[in-house]
Amino acid sequence: MIKRGRTWGEISSSEWRGLFLVAIGMLAFGYYFVWWLNSLRQPSVWLLLLFVFATAYGATQILGNWALYLATHWRGSTPSLRVPEYLSVDVFITACGESPALVERALQAAVNMRGQHQTWLLDDGEDPRLEKMARRLGAGYLVRNGRNDAKAGNLNAALSQTSGEIVVIFDVDHAPTPDFLERTLGYFRFPKIGFVQVMLTFENHTDGWVATAAADSSLDFYNPTSIGSDGIQSTTLIGSNALIRRAALESIRGYQPGLAEDLATSIALHSAGWRSVYLPEPLAPGYAPPDIAAWFTQQLKWARGVFELLLTAYPRYFRQMSRSKRVAYAVRMTYYWIGPVIFLHLLATLLALFSSNEAVLANFQDYLEHLAPLGIAMMIIRQLALRRWRRFSRGASLMSNLQIKPVILVFGTWPVYTLAWLMVLARLPLRFRPTPKTQSGSLSPGWMLPQVVVSLLLLLGLLRHVADPASLSFLMWGFAGAQLFAHVLLIVQWLRLSFSKDRPAFPLLSSAETVHTQARSGSQ
Template identity: 35%
Template structure:
């Protein structure tokens, strides 16, 4: 055996040992988590805790569904894996599709189209345009892209992709959002995985070049770190990594087998579940080979989340039941978990109502001492936090992305009314137009913040009601005011009150964010990824 072979074998064994040690540590944390959950369940499900059976059952369902979702994610972490990179074959016929819509800034397309021209693997870039603005055609031709005018087609972005598929013949199609700037090695990183003829699509991570421009942008980016790191890597190990609307490369045959790209507000998730149901494989590579935009103001972020909440729940209620028999066990679990993410709007609303139903009407779902609950829940929370921190070693950029991501937590809580609205629209089959996310910060007071202000006023009014009216007007209230249930509910409501402050701050800062072109500062000649070196294709200069 050659010396180089010995070195490679040693590196392989060292990596395998390190991986085993990490998985063993993770498994140990999960065992501790299961024991702590069992302890909590033993305390929770006691007959003396039932105050109002209907409310107790409702509380139990929403609380333990959240626990179940957490455990499912834990289990998927045990299957975390990275695909082994393979060099792409020469001579593959590749297309890049990027779409333009009325109102989107031309300067952004100039940057993206120029970056597409710099991609080293031979390809053809197509601009799918419905702006009816001749400057977009000129920009496409200036950067060597093919301009396709696709005006008035149903299905928004997906409709244009399907129309372009009918006019082109390339075997592989990269769908690239126009606010993403690809690196020169993009295709070199993904095309090799298609050596396996069963691979239907390859998804890579998303990262952002404007995430430090505002509180909202940083919080929105933090919400994606875990998903594009350990979560998608675990789903990859179970062959259920989902496609995202940007940075996904499809095999044309896979798209043809499902009748083209899925149409809907969550067109990427529709396409992914249909491709999985057609028995194609998916690949997720946690590498950053492009950077895009994340919303910089709260209003734009909420509009984006409302669109996604409506679209994802459409998949949950329509696509998952229809394709259920054709999916593997873990694909079913995965799409159920992803599809119920935005149901947190409903569950959060129900949780927030509990203290107010108690204070205003005396309705108590459970005779649980609040501090007793904390005693049994705290071990679960600590183990969950430990697992959250431990799996951050699998983040795409561990050094830059590690942390408690508190901004993302505050922003998610602030969006519960948006998620709840998406749920209601899904139940009533309400329509939301497909509107591209704003590419610049919008300086205005967003109406999405109004429910948070109502929540603040309700808390202050309720606190005044509890402390003033009950304390001074009824002798029984004095005893009730000192009870553990009352103070537990006050702390519960106060915590939610505190969490709304993050959303209010995001709204306030949005009024001060400058409406600039974040892509203007991107220097294409200096695009590199210091943490993940590029693998140049041999045909590149």
């Protein structure tokens, strides 16, 4: 992609490098599909369905992401714009049963932001302790009748009771810096800007393996992917750390309900003609899921909600969106297809390992030979994109850029993503549940049963070939071994968290509890 209106000499060396690598990646992508085209010579309905799925996934998650990586070069600088004096601002912090310490951390930070604004605590838990806290800190306190539509309903009820021209939304685990409004409100000088989305960062990335992996799993999305989306004027709303023009929300009849209410609102705003801005700065750090139970809860809710939008809102708004927005939303809405993709590759691996038909094993090993160049190209392109466009996150390192921990975590979450896809296809509802903010270690063994079963089957399958190692290619040993390693490592983390007795409940939250206790003592 070349920015319009520039000469060849104005294209930077970084862009040339990106274009070259993506061109190599396209060749690898084509080589991978050579296997599919050869296989389709033997008619098979199931093989045809798998080919369609592979094509859809490859076009959105591989080619789509590469397009967004290149689009990062289209994005201009984000200068600080003077805040319009006439803007009135309401700050909403949504809560529903979270720890008072966590709420106070966010509420105090919001009240302390510089600039004229009114902070409101939107308490769906109707906790009298939080009402007293809000009054003490100088914030408003709002409740509503019932809990219909979860977060979206909470926000819409607050919108009906307030009047600020700009609405700023924070999830309860995100605490804004004092200059948050100064760095963001200036973009609303432009009347067509409907919302400004500020980068999400996580300050608990050192609180254990899961927290580190969960925080790193978002590096790609919140850095090159979101920056590239902004480069083609297609920033998507994430929810927390967001500023939205009230008139924009009113034009779409308020925040859209659902498990992925933020994404639903985003696509409605863009389809209504509103523009957006992405600001990649760490202005409101939050908490990543601290353990596997919290991670699975979050990912099931998100995947189920996003998949539903993929099948409903995306087709409905497709004609109203520009081509660039179609690409950006397709990339975001098909991300969780990674679960079914992993599941299908696991099935194929096990079938090849246990099959007595040498042709089956040979065919799958041939598939891996065509897949390997594409996998290598994907890793190299993502690594260089993170090195080039990683902004204001925790200290960059080779390990975090290679995404080893998050790859293992996401890989081991395939049953959750696959379940979410099946639930959408079967139209099975999922009750809204906030992501746990503290470590509990209490995950039902049933949630890890698929990983345990697959690990045992992979181990047995590999042991079948130990006596004759040459029966498997080097790629087959490596592919099956990597799958086994990823599953075992996640199982070990689950067991460690489940049986550890002396771990802190949540180090950062424990500190917040101390601050909360001191504040209460000082006010008495």
